Structures are given as structure tokens and as C-alpha cells.
């Protein structure tokens with residue numbers, strides 16, 4: 400195995416331990432705990448490591464920071480990713496709350512999804528944020544006409560379109576994600592490190608929406 404594969408595996412395992420510890424701590428104080436995960440390719444090894452760890456998974460709700468408005472059978476579905484790689488082993492006992500409906504568009508589905516997520520244990524115990532090389536996080540894209548709304552609305556969810564991505568999306572708003580008790584950023588590779596460093600150094604949130612989370616304590620998990 401190459402050094403970077405090893406480093407990414409160790410990173411995934413150490414993030415999984417930190418997330419499991421946070422969930423255990425909250426479950427000692429409350430009935431249920433909410434874990435919000437990101438999709439994309441980065442979290443696969445993390446999901447698999449977390450799925451094997453011991454905690455009272457029956458009292459954990461899992462949802463996504465964002466979702467592509469596609470059928471679950473699509474390779475682009477974040478739900479499919481979570482079901483295949485996280486909701487297995489011990490974590491098969493967790494309750495998953497999807498961010499899609501049978502509606503044709505996220506605009507039509509968003510009201511029902513707002514109701515569906517309203518009953519979760521807010522504030523979330525943990526949010527794991529990914530980031531694209533354009534500085535987007537969740538589905539808050541720099542080129543999206545809905546970015547301003549996503550950064551300012553007090554609603555939990557919004558429908559998102561962006562010229563840079565093929566499918567419409569649904570995303571938790573900055574407001575709802577920022578309320579979480581703990582924020583982890585999970586990144587790999589030199590390109591994302593450079594994008595994150597540039598975002599840290601600047602202040603224009605519309606250029607790099609990940610900046611919208613930099614006033615909360617963020618735990619950065621990065622490997623080459």
C-alpha cells in the first residue's frame with residue numbers, strides 16, 4: 400500500500416474514533432443523537448471504520464449534509480453511499496433519515512423533508528463537512544444562485560442548482576449545520592489542502608463557502 404493510502408486509512412480511523420467518542424458522550428446525556436455526514440468520495444473509509452465501532456447505534460439518527468436529487472439506484476446518490484458503507488456492521492442499527500422524496504424536483508420535496516428532519520435531535524451532535532476543490536461544502540456552491548439563501552436562511556433545508564454540477568441538489572443551510580455541537584472537516588490530497596489554506600486566509604464567503612463555517616471551532620482531519 401502507498402504512503403498516502405495508509406495515511407488516508409489512518410485518518411479515517413482516527414476520525415471515526417473521534418466521532419464515536421462524541422456520540423457516546425452525547426448519548427450519556429440525551430435519548431438520541433444526530434450525526435450529519437457528507438457524501439462524495441472522501442468519506443468511504445471513514446464510514447467503514449465508524450460502522451465497526453461500538454456505541455448505542457439504536458439511539459443514533461444519521462442524515463446527510465446534502466444530497467443529489469437522483470434515484471437511490473444512481474452511482475451519484477449519497478444515500479446509496481451511506482447505506483452501502485456506513486449502515487452496516489454495528490451501525491446497521493442506526494436510523495437513517497434520507498434527504499430525497501419521490502417528487503420530481505427538490506423544490507417540490509423540500510417542505511416534506513423539512514417536516515421529516517424537524518423531529519431529529521437538534522442541535523446535531525456531529526457534522527462532518529467535506530469540501531470540493533471549488534471551496535463548496537454541503538451543496539453550498541460558489542456558482543449557485545441559491546448560495547446567498549443557503550448562507551442566510553434560518554430554514555433547515557433548501558433546493559440548490561449550480562451550473563458546475565449536473566443534478567439539482569438539496570442541502571442543509573449554513574444556519575442549521577453551524578448550530579451543531581461539533582464540526583469536523585474531512586479532506587484528503589494536496590489540492591484540497593491548498594484550497595482550505597486559501598479559504599482560511601481570506602474572508603469572501605461567496606468565493607469559498609467553506610469559510611462560512613470558520614467562525615465555529617473546526618477540527619480539521621487531513622491526509623495527503
Ligand SMILES: O=C1O[C@H](COP(=O)(O)O)[C@@H](O)[C@H](O)[C@H]1O
Nearest residue numbers: 437438439440441529530531537
Ligand atoms: O458533491 C459533493 O461534494 C463534496 C466533496 O466530495 P468529494 O467527492 O470531493 O469528497 C461533498 O462533501 C458533498 O457532500 C457532496 O455532495
